[in-house]
Amino acid sequence: MGRITSFLLFLLVLATSAAYAEPFRYGIDVLDSERCLQLQGKRVGMITNAVSVSRSGEPGYQVLLRNGVDLKFLMAPEHGFTLERQAGEAVGNDEVGGSIAVYSLYGKTKRPDLELLKTIDVLVFDLQDAGVRCFTYISTMKLAMEACRDAGIVFMVLDRPNPISPMPVSGFVLNPDYESFVGAAELPFIHGMTVGEIATWLQQRDYPELSLQVVRMSSYRHDLFADALEGYSFRSPSPNLRDFETLLLYPATVMLEATAVSEGRGTEAPFKLFGAPFIDSEVLLSELQQYDLPGLSLQPVSFIPSSSKFAGLPCYGIRLAVTDRAIFDPFRTQVAILLVLQKLYPDQLDLNKEFFDKLAGTDRYRHMLVRKKPIDKILHTVQKEVRKFNEKNHSRFLYP
16 A cells, blocks of 8 residues: 555656656747846847747747836847848848847848947847857847947846757868968857857957846747657748758758759758759669668659849759658758869859858868769768867856
């Protein structure tokens, strides 16, 4: 009888713990639950866009206004506040709600204006990153941190998930000589960190005099893809990252931006397919299948982009689909794709030296591809860099 009673008591404790377990919440929700206490009595600016919303779908800036925060203006990154601008397209100043100015951080300047920052006490950052170093919201954050340091004001990050966090940290670590707006921090290409963790890491390493506040998420774990978090809702962080599977494939195909091969822009499946008029789909497929890429299916495809590369022209290539995200390795896939294209179409691939090296964060990658180094050699070189980075920055995480 005693064993049964103990077992029932154990089940009761488990049920009670589950009932009172704190739900997953974005940084904006945590701030809201505290009635934006840290911002009360402060003059506030905010870097955000239309998809930076709370669990309930309320725009982040409206959460601040509802709590009586003195919100002076907004700032918008690449793609603009409404995310209507394509990659690389300049964004002008705007306004929301008929009264709140939205200053562009992707127009004449990418750095917040120092005099404007001196009119506020806190600059809040609330943007959804994609988990890949070349996604420019990290660069916007870094420039904003530098500007806040120079203006002597607080920089606050409302943290959000790294959507692809469980994927292997991989890719070349940025060489400072190749720092650019598509690679602003010395991180691996697939970095595995949240924006709050990156901000904390940057502040400790480069900006110790900056007053940084990170509003952490609750019940966030690095071993879960964002769509496995109860309460997470996918919203496209940029015009061509349209669904969650695209986020998974983005690090595998984004380097094609720096080649003469279409990465699918101007189609219904950007970053899920790639091709060009000069490609033979069946030959390409046969070569790629030899790499036996895990967690991935490959199908020959033809398409006609409506914009971007080869607009209006028939293209032939491959469509990718993730079949098992637990074993899918996007960087291995990326290397295999580039090696095959370099082997089959060395004269047509047209690696854009300057842009490719900026995306890669180094020139080593391009040189290894051009010399047709074996995939294991390239991956071994990358693994050495990542291992060194991990050893040097082992305490960079804020979450388990």
